[in-house]
Amino acid sequence: MDFRKGAKLDPTQVEDRRGMRGMRGGRGMAVGGGAGVVGVIVVLLITLLGGDIDLSALQSLDGVVAGGQQQGEVIEECKTGEDAERSRDCRLIGTVNSIQAYWGDAVRGYTPSVTVFFSDSTGTGCGAATSQVGPFYCPADQKVYVDLGFFEDLQTKFGAEGGPFAEAYVLAHEYGHHVQDLLGVLDRIGGDREGPQSAAVRTELQADCYAGVWAANAVDTGFLASLGDDEITQALDAAASVGDDRIQQETQGQVNREAWTHGSSQQRQQWFMTGYRGGDPNNCDTFSGTV
Secondary structure, three states, rough: EEEEOOOOOOHHEEEEEOOOOOOOOOOOOOOOOOOOOOOOOHHHHHHOOOOOOOOOOOOOOOOOOOOOOOOOOOOOOOEEEHHHHHHHHHHHHHHHHHHHHHHHHHOOOOOOOOEEEEEEEEEOOOOOEEEEOOOOOOOOOEEEEEEOOOHHHHHHHHOOOOOOHHHHHHHHHHHHHHHHHHOOOHHHHOOOOOOOOHHHHHHHHHHHHHHHHHHHHHHHHEEEEEEEEEHHHHHHHHHHHHHHHHHHHHOOOOOOOOOOOOOOOOHHHHHHHHHHHHHOHHHOOOOOOOO
């Protein structure tokens, strides 16, 4: 990713909680109901990595408190496009800035969302989260959460090639969920959470499409100097690596379409490209017809 040297980064759009103490007690992440989390691979990551996260909690867990945790400080050294070129943290901040700059223009009344960097575990408006959940968006507090170690997992556990724009795809997908939240789309999921034509899958594929729309407009936001085929290839590879069918085959040895929650590798790539080729969020209607 090539950032404009004169671009001004806004580190206040990121909260850094890495290295803070994890959760003390409490229940697991809420994955259902109005406050359920949505993300590039929520829950499926748990299947792959193992773990004992309590998935029975189907309501918001706003009362969970992180032991000893205080608000993380912004990464203040990230100020310019030059900083984004030399530092991964600054590059991710610049990516968040670009994504929100686009949606701020595209969606009337857009409200910025903060991305929280954390390690191991943290408290959220949707409950106690650990890195095993994967990157996700929490509607209850309207924040994006990501343990940066997930980007290494993309390569080592999911077989993706990785790269800066693979990481950008993940962030853009999560901000797609924020846009859906602001537009009321997340309310359409309800209890329709599994199956190849489910509302859950349609929601995830729309977020992939929105990620592609941002990619098509990324240079125009003033943060990126250029975007080429290599970057799009990284995004498509990352999208394929977290398809339901691919993960099921690797973890269970078989594919069960009726258990899909995010869409197949082919679907995820297809909808990202739909957004990228058109560059228009109006092309991202995954709720009409079949997907």
